[in-house]
Amino acid sequence: MATTATAGASGEETAVAVTSRSPWLPCLAAWLLPGAGHLVIRRTVPGLVLMAVVLTTFGVGLALEGTVYAMDPEQPLSYLSTAANVGMGPLDLWARGITYGTLRYRIPDSRSGAVERERVLQVMRERYSAPTHSYGRTFLLTAALMNLLLVLDVYDYCIGRKPYQRQDEAPPGECTA
Amino acid sequence: MSHFLIMTLHSLLVAVFFAFLTRDGFMPRLRIGLFLFAGMMMGALLLAWFMYPYPVQGQP
Numbered sequence: 001m002a003t004t005a006t007a008g009a010s011g012e013e014t015a016v017a018v019t020s021r022s023p024w025l026p027c028l029a030a031w032l033l034p035g036a037g038h039l040v041i042r043r044t045v046p047g048l049v050l051m052a053v054v055l056t057t058f059g060v061g062l063a064l065e066g067t068v069y070a071m072d073p074e075q076p077l078s079y080l081s082t083a084a085n086v087g088m089g090p091l092d093l094w095a096r097g098i099t100y101g102t103l104r105y106r107i108p109d110s111r112s113g114a115v116e117r118e119r120v121l122q123v124m125r126e127r128y129s130a131p132t133h134s135y136g137r138t139f140l141l142t143a144a145l146m147n148l149l150l151v152l153d154v155y156d157y158c159i160g161r162k163p164y165q166r167q168d169e170a171p172p173g174e175c176t177a
Numbered sequence: 178m179s180h181f182l183i184m185t186l187h188s189l190l191v192a193v194f195f196a197f198l199t200r201d202g203f204m205p206r207l208r209i210g211l212f213l214f215a216g217m218m219m220g221a222l223l224l225a226w227f228m229y230p231y232p233v234q235g236q237p
Contacts, residue, residue: 046197046198049197050194050222053190053193053197054194057187057194060186064183090193122201132183135180135183135187142190146194149198
């Protein structure tokens, strides 16, 4: 671990620990379960709070009858939304099962699969009938984007771009910076 | 759940998330969390106030 001194906002010097380690395992853990990446890199308290916040956001989204996006060739922006939803990790599979009754990532276009498309749209219409469904969809998207930010945050800690403010949190023996 | 309550819950969760993501220590987290929460709530209410004169589609 390398300890450096940086000037704080009020002018006093603050000791920070800069570490560097392989980001793959922590980032994978962060994607699989929100906050788990922070637990792996010993950011325990923030990790637990962030886990609670993201899981609460996800749970409220489902409780409000939210739906996850699937790629629709007739709505190109749905590709971006679907990619964002996948950021939630394995929990996205659960939400997808609730929304579509199956693990569906793509809605067939009206030329190649009109019957299947109509069946999927009918399932979605039933879900849309809930008055809070658009709020739920926003909560689900928010939770997924939060999880992507957590993955990036863990990556920054691992490569040393973001220093540990508390040296006792920094992982020992894996520091090269 | 009312629309206002859902908006408040969303603002609260997002504020807590960014407070813990971007700051270390109790006071910095509290400060940025309150700032974000108040900003989102006030921004939404301000936007609603500006939109008030515009009629809802399909109503006179």
